[in-house]
Amino acid sequence: MTSSMLFNITTFTYLISTVVFFAFLASKNKSLGLAGSFIAYAGLIVQTVAIALRWKESYDMGVGHAPMSNLYESIVFFSWTIVLLFAYIDMRYKYRIVGAFVVPFALLGMAWAQLGMNTGIEPLVPALQSNWLLYHVITCFLGYAAFAVACGISIMYLIKTAVEGNDSSAQAGGLMSLFPPLKVLDDLNYRSIMIGFPLLTLGIITGAAWANYAWGTYWSWDPKETWSLIVWFVYAAFLHARITKGWVGKRAAWLSVIGFAATIFCYLGVNLFLSGLHSYGSSKM
Amino acid sequence: MATTERNFTTIVWDLFCSLKLTLFLLISLALTSIIGTILPQGALPPEYVAQISPAKLQIYSKLGLFDMYHSWWFITLLYVFSLNLISCSIKRLPHVFKFISEPQFVLGEGQRNSFPLKKEISFSGAVEKANERLTEFLGKEFSSPVITEHNGEFHLFAQKTAWCRLGVYVVHFSILVIFVGAIIGSLAGYKGFVTIVEGSSINSFEGRSGQKIPLGFEVLCEKFSVEFYPTGSPKEFKSILTVTENGKPVPGYSQVKVIVNEPMTYKGITFYQSSYGQANEGGAHFISVTPRGGGIPEKLTVQEGVAVTLKDGTVFKLLEATQEVRQFAPGFSGPAARVEVMRKGAAPQTFIAFKNFPEVNAQRGDALIFGYEGTNAKQYTGLQVAKDPGVWVVWLGCTLMVIGLGIAFFMSHKRIWVVVTKGHARMYGNASKNQAAFQMQFEDISEKFHDIKI
Numbered sequence: 001m002t003s004s005m006l007f008n009i010t011t012f013t014y015l016i017s018t019v020v021f022f023a024f025l026a027s028k029n030k031s032l033g034l035a036g037s038f039i040a041y042a043g044l045i046v047q048t049v050a051i052a053l054r055w056k057e058s059y060d061m062g063v064g065h066a067p068m069s070n071l072y073e074s075i076v077f078f079s080w081t082i083v084l085l086f087a088y089i090d091m092r093y094k095y096r097i098v099g100a101f102v103v104p105f106a107l108l109g110m111a112w113a114q115l116g117m118n119t120g121i122e123p124l125v126p127a128l129q130s131n132w133l134l135y136h137v138i139t140c141f142l143g144y145a146a147f148a149v150a151c152g153i154s155i156m157y158l159i160k161t162a163v164e165g166n167d168s169s170a171q172a173g174g175l176m177s178l179f180p181p182l183k184v185l186d187d188l189n190y191r192s193i194m195i196g197f198p199l200l201t202l203g204i205i206t207g208a209a210w211a212n213y214a215w216g217t218y219w220s221w222d223p224k225e226t227w228s229l230i231v232w233f234v235y236a237a238f239l240h241a242r243i244t245k246g247w248v249g250k251r252a253a254w255l256s257v258i259g260f261a262a263t264i265f266c267y268l269g270v271n272l273f274l275s276g277l278h279s280y281g282s283s284k285m
Numbered sequence: 286m287a288t289t290e291r292n293f294t295t296i297v298w299d300l301f302c303s304l305k306l307t308l309f310l311l312i313s314l315a316l317t318s319i320i321g322t323i324l325p326q327g328a329l330p331p332e333y334v335a336q337i338s339p340a341k342l343q344i345y346s347k348l349g350l351f352d353m354y355h356s357w358w359f360i361t362l363l364y365v366f367s368l369n370l371i372s373c374s375i376k377r378l379p380h381v382f383k384f385i386s387e388p389q390f391v392l393g394e395g396q397r398n399s400f401p402l403k404k405e406i407s408f409s410g411a412v413e414k415a416n417e418r419l420t421e422f423l424g425k426e427f428s429s430p431v432i433t434e435h436n437g438e439f440h441l442f443a444q445k446t447a448w449c450r451l452g453v454y455v456v457h458f459s460i461l462v463i464f465v466g467a468i469i470g471s472l473a474g475y476k477g478f479v480t481i482v483e484g485s486s487i488n489s490f491e492g493r494s495g496q497k498i499p500l501g502f503e504v505l506c507e508k509f510s511v512e513f514y515p516t517g518s519p520k521e522f523k524s525i526l527t528v529t530e531n532g533k534p535v536p537g538y539s540q541v542k543v544i545v546n547e548p549m550t551y552k553g554i555t556f557y558q559s560s561y562g563q564a565n566e567g568g569a570h571f572i573s574v575t576p577r578g579g580g581i582p583e584k585l586t587v588q589e590g591v592a593v594t595l596k597d598g599t600v601f602k603l604l605e606a607t608q609e610v611r612q613f614a615p616g617f618s619g620p621a622a623r624v625e626v627m628r629k630g631a632a633p634q635t636f637i638a639f640k641n642f643p644e645v646n647a648q649r650g651d652a653l654i655f656g657y658e659g660t661n662a663k664q665y666t667g668l669q670v671a672k673d674p675g676v677w678v679v680w681l682g683c684t685l686m687v688i689g690l691g692i693a694f695f696m697s698h699k700r701i702w703v704v705v706t707k708g709h710a711r712m713y714g715n716a717s718k719n720q721a722a723f724q725m726q727f728e729d730i731s732e733k734f735h736d737i738k739i
Contacts, residue, residue: 063514123514126522126545126558198690205683214546216476216557216671218679219467221354223322233315237308244304262315274322 003057004119006050007076011114013043014083014107021100028178033096040103044083051080054121063123068137071271072117077137078267079109081145085192089149093188095180101152132210140203140228144263146196147235150189151260154253157185161250186249189256190242197235204228223274227266234259301372310366317362321353367464370457381450390433390442392702392713402714402724404731408739412439415705415739422737426730427701441703450717452692459689462682469675476671481506482564483663486529490670500554500670503529507540509561509666513618517611521545522558524666543668553672560667563606568662570603570622572638575654584658598629599653606660610639617642622657699723701730710739 017039024032054067067073086102089095113119160179179185207225212218219225238255241247300306325333329351334342349356397403408415416432416439423430423443430443477498479490486505492498507525514520521544528538528551535551543549548557572585574595585601587593592602602625607613610621619641627633628651636649638657646656697718704711712734716723 123516123518123520126519130546194694198687198694201690202687205687208683209680212673212676213548214557215559216548216555216669216673218673218676221321221326226318226322226354230315230318233311233318237311237315240304240307240311244308247308270322 001053003050003054006046006053007110007114007119010043010047010050010079011107011110013039013046014079014103014110017043017099018104018107021097021103024097025100025175025178028175033099036099036103037090037096040083040099040106041087043106044080044087047076047080047083051076058121061121063121065124065128066134066137067121068133069124069128070122072113072119074137074141074267075109075113075117078141078144078148079106079113081141082106082109082148085142085145085149085195089188089192093184095184095188097178097180098149098153098156098188101156102149105148105152127214130210130214132206132213136203136206136210139199139206143196143199143203144267146192146199147231147256147260147263150192150196150256153185153189153192154256156180157182157189157253158250158257160185161253182249186252189253193235193238193256193259197232197239200228200232200235204232223270224266227262227270231259231262231266234262298372301368302376304373306365306369307373310362310369314362314366317353317359320350324350324353326352326354363464367461370460374454374457378454381454385447385450388431388442388444388447388700390431391435391440392442392704397704397711397713400713400715401720402727403711404727404734405709405711406735406737407708408710408737409708410739412705412707415710416441418737418739419703419705419710422734423701423703426733427699430701430703437706439705441705442700443702444698444700446696447698449692449696450698452689452694452696455689456686456693457689459682459685462685463679464682466675466678466680466682469678470673471675474671474673474675476669476673478559478667479504479670480562480665480667481524481526482665483507483509490668502535502551504556505529506666509664511561511609513609513611517615519612522561524558524561524668526556553674555671557669557671558666559669562665562667563608563660564663564665568660570606570660570662571658572601572603572622572624573656573658574601575656577652577654582656595653597652600627600633601625601655602627604635606657606662608660608664610637617645620657620659624655624657626653626655628652694718697723699726701727710734 017036020032020039021036023029024036051067054073055064058064058067068077082102083106086099086106089098089102156179160176160182163176164182180188204225207228208218211220211225234255238252238259241252241255324345337345345351349358353359419441420430420432423441428443428445430441433440433442475492475498477490477492479487481487481504483506486503487500488503489497489499505527507527509522509524511519512521512523524543526538526541526543526549528535528541528549538549538551541549543556543558545558548555550556569586569588572587573582574585575582583595585593585595587601587603589603589606592600594600604623604625606620606622608620609618611618614621614637617639619639621637621639623635624638625633625635634649638646638649638655640657640659643656647654649655697716699716700714702713704713712731714723714727714730
């Protein structure tokens with residue numbers, strides 16, 4: 001059994017989980033919701049084993065390093081953290097339906113990684129040969145995952161307000177009865193960002209510490225750095241908006257969605273469209 | 286007049302204390318920051334200047350968009366942001382301190398109804414005895430209470446981690462600390478770059494704006510080398526440096542290995558491995574020329590880019606050379622040169638001559654086989670040089686920020702009141718944050734509260 005096979009199984013498992021969650025949305029059958037969660041957990045376990053195995057395989061190849069060194073490995077780790085956070089929310093708050101809006105993010109990530117990217121294990125280029133890599137990547141991606149979960153929850157919030165907005169009596173039956181109450185969604189959104197914001201802050205600080213250690217500048221307004229700061233500003237605005245009148249509810253949900261869009265741009269857009277210190281393909285040290 | 290003046294001051298003060306300004310600033314900073322990630326910053330590449338219209342170029346430069354993070358308007362945004370932080374803290378901190386130092390010992394009727402966490406018990410004993418038992422109970426289960434008599438009722442008040450209400454202000458303060466660190470760095474620190482050819486030393490380096498900055502000591506580059514993985518991607522860039530003062534090596538700073546992610550610091554100045562290359566001056570390359578039919582190989586000594594004519598009239602030119610060919614020609618390794626060979630009356634041929642692969646060399650060329658034998662040219666190492674006395678202030682600010690965020694997000698000010706009247710004791714609970722977690726704790730205490738015998 002190789003890690004690459006296990007990653008394929010993981011992707012397939014998340015696909016089934018997503019389908020089952022959508023069936024849960026359509027049928028409102030509680031046992032389907034339970035099945036969706038358990039399938040996602042099974043995928044999480046397989047993926048955990050796969051990540052550990054890939055780590056070991058890199059040592060067997062003589063280029064041992066944590067599996068977080070390129071876009072492929074980071075997106076696999078990102079998917080893993082999303083499902084991990086969903087599991088936490090599912091067990092802690094018992095709102096299974098959140099899975100239908102969060103697991104698809106993990107599925108998208110895994111599918112893209114498995115189908116569209118080079119999956120080979122590569123040796124670490126000199127710039128990445130540092131323990132900071134582990135701290136920096138883990139904190140950043142746990143933060144990103146928390147923002148992904150918050151975004152899924154905000155989308156639920158916006159759907160629910162759109163459907164119920166005109167006719168508040170409609171909430172008795174229908175699909176919306178599966179959704180947690182608006183107040184709970186708003187609260188879960190806030191809680192997810194409360195987890196994500198300190199982690200993003202830690203991610204930026206570990207990145208700055210590493211940059212200072214490796215290049216002699218803790219901040220050089222490189223596009224990646226700048227975008228991470230933009231994301232930080234957006235969520236800082238979100239946190240302050242909550243204590244301002246007129247910014248709770250819908251506007252906060254939109255800020256959360258915009259924040260995640262900025263997060264995705266910071267993570268992928270910067271590498272794909274802009275050049276800078278984080279483009280490892282180049283010959284830069 | 287005086288009133289309008291005061292009104293104006295009040296308006297400005299209220300503006301600087303307002304959360305609306307905070308939101309405006311955060312969103313403005315986020316939006317304007319995008320510009321610098323799209324437009325090139327610093328020295329403009331010539332291709333960019335060529336493709337943009339002169340009018341646009343002038344407008345963008347005037348607005349400082351090519352160095353926007355140091356432009357007057359961006360710095361102004363950051364100053365207003367700092368003022369906003371300071372004003373908000375000045376306005377709100379006294380209230381928070383008062384809240385902490387003068388807790389609300391007595392719980393009013395209105396609040397009693399608004400708190401969702403409550404529990405009531407009846408007892409038959411004396412009120413004094415109840416107070417005594419409940420004080421002991423709260424001290425054991427939560428925290429020691431203060432008893433206040435008010436309108437014939439006894440209020441037992443206990444609280445935990447009241448100071449955590451300061452967490453937000455720790456975060457705000459930490460941002461200012463980071464700014465101070467950055468300002469110290471920009472005033473008292475410097476950054477620059479230096480190249481050192483193997484075997485030579487330098488005693489100054491070039492700052493960001495091109496000025497020469499003396500080091501006060503010398504740095505000697507003993508050797509520079511690059512190692513590669515079998516895949517051809519670089520594994521290690523390594524400079525061996527020695528620091529000398531007055532011509533003598535400094536103890537402990539002799540033959541120091543400097544690689545990416547492992548810099549060397551001496552007297553507060555840090556050297557970071559950053560680039561490398563071939564030193565051009567005086568470098569000669571050695572080429573072997575063997576007649577295909579056999580015979581004694583001829584040794585040529587050539588300069589890069591300079592054509593030489595061989596005995597049979599063939600013109601030879603070395604175009605470029607590398608000491609590690611792997612990244613250019615996968616599957617090969619070691620030194621190699623790209624050469625141009627023009628036989629008399631024939632078209633020029635260009636190919637690669639290797640040092641370690643004579644059999645490959647033998648497949649190229651016609652009557653003559655060319656091999657590359659290496660060079661006496663030296664390599665240079667490129668080092669970033671930085672001194673930043675403000676960096677520790679920045680790290681202090683970062684640490685404060687993480688601690689502050691931890692306090693602000695994951696701790697809450699928990700309060701419990703027990704209001705005792707004849708025959709009744711009513712318990713109320715409130716947490717500044719994370720009510721759900723406190724609810725579990727409160728319910729746990731409530732159960733024990735219920736079982737008290739008075």
